[in-house]
Structure formats: structure tokens, C-alpha cells
Amino acid sequence: MRGEAKRRGPLGRFWGHLxxxxxxxxxxxxxxxxxxxxxxxxxxxxxxxxxxxxxxxxKYFQGDRSPNDAQRKAEGCSTAWLHHKGRNRHHLEYWIDYxxxxxxxxxxxxxxxxxxxxxxxxRLAASRVYLKEDYTAASAWEYYxxxxxxxxxxxxxxxxxxxxxxxxxxxxxxxxxxxIRREILxx
Numbered sequence: 001m002r003g004e005a006k007r008r009g010p011l012g013r014f015w016g017h018l019x020x021x022x023x024x025x026x027x028x029x030x031x032x033x034x035x036x037x038x039x040x041x042x043x044x045x046x047x048x049x050x051x052x053x054x055x056x057x058x059k060y061f062q063g064d065r066s067p068n069d070a071q072r073k074a075e076g077c078s079t080a081w082l083h084h085k086g087r088n089r090h091h092l093e094y095w096i097d098y099x100x101x102x103x104x105x106x107x108x109x110x111x112x113x114x115x116x117x118x119x120x121x122x123r124l125a126a127s128r129v130y131l132k133e134d135y136t137a138a139s140a141w142e143y144y145x146x147x148x149x150x151x152x153x154x155x156x157x158x159x160x161x162x163x164x165x166x167x168x169x170x171x172x173x174x175x176x177x178x179x180i181r182r183e184i185l186x187x
Contacts, residue, residue, distance in 0.1 A: 010058070017061040021048045024129045031121035034177045035185060040090075040118045047087045056080035064130060090118035096152050110154040117185060120164045124173070137176075141169040160184070 025045050032041025060067035068078040085093040095109040127139035144165055167176035
């Protein structure tokens with residue numbers, strides 16, 4: 001798909017990026033709705049349509065991975081990602097700040113449960129979008145495992161996210177989402 005996106009030219013990258021982010025947003029909405037988080041699903045990733053994120057996404061669109069990775073490799077950082085993570089509470093990076101104890105270390109602050117649930121939906125949808133027919137109930141867990149050691153997360157947030165990801169992996173989406181809605185979000 002990567003070569004195909006380049007062969008399509010700017011207009012092809014425009015439509016490819018627009019349809020990819022819209023499909024991702026639709027999947028997140030569907031997952032969030034199943035958890036009873038309709039408003040979060042509707043508002044999810046609206047910043048991806050802002051000029052600061054959208055046009056970078058078009059420029060670096062490949063179709064099989066995030067354009068943020070490509071911008072990071074080409075330019076040394078992803079301005080689209082820096083814009084995105086600072087505006088979307090479902091990203092763990094939104095919650096990173098300096099330790100108030102004055103250690104100078106960065107720490108992860110505890111995320112609200114609804115934000116962790118939206119993060120789960122985001123990870124499931126991204127796995128579906130990029131893996132396509134290779135997606136399994138274990139895909140989001142496997143992706144998380146690859147980066148787990150460098151994530152800066154509050155211990156309670158880490159435990160909750162891992163619990164949710166493992167539920168999906170072990171029970172499948174339908175059963176896991178029902179359990180999360182009934183037992184975790186209803187508290």
C-alpha cells in the first residue's frame with residue numbers, strides 16, 4: 001500500500017488520509033457506543049481534521065502505518081503528533097507532567113476511567129485499520145506489549161489498561177466490551 005499511496009500522488013494521498021482517519025474515527029465511535037461513551041465516540045480525534053494535523057497526514061500518508069511515524073523519520077519530530085497528544089485526553093502522553101515532589105522526573109498522572117476506555121477503543125480501531133484482515137483480538141495487546149517498557153503511565157492507569165487489553169485478548173471483543181461496560185464503567 002505504501003508504494004501505491006505514493007503512485008497516487010497528492011490527490012490520492014488526500015483521499016487516502018481522509019478516508020483512513022474517518023474510518024478510524026467511525027470504528028472508535030462504534031466501540032465507544034458499545035461502552036456507553038457516545039459523546040466521547042463522537043468527539044474522538046476531531047483534531048485530526050485541523051490543518052496542523054490533517055495536512056501533515058496527507059503529506060506523509062502511506063496507508064499501512066501512521067503518517068506521524070513517517071514525519072518523525074523525515075523531519076526528526078512529528079508536529080502533528082505534538083499537536084494531537086496535547087488535545088486528546090485519551091492519549092497517555094496527555095497526562096505526562098513533572099513530578100510535583102520536585103524530583104525533576106516525568107510521571108504519568110492517573111487517567112479517568114472513561115479516558116482509559118476510550119484509549120482502548122482507539123487501540124482496537126487503529127489495529128483494525130492498519131492490520132486489516134490480519135487483525136485478531138490479541139492485536140491491540142501485542143502492539144501495547146511492544147512499547148510497554150517505555151510508556152510513562154500511572155500504575156493504576158497501567159493496571160486498568162492492561163486489564164482491558166487482556167480481557168479483549170482472552171475473551172474476544174464482544175464479551176470483553178460487555179464486561180468493561182458492566183463492571184468497570186458502571187462503578
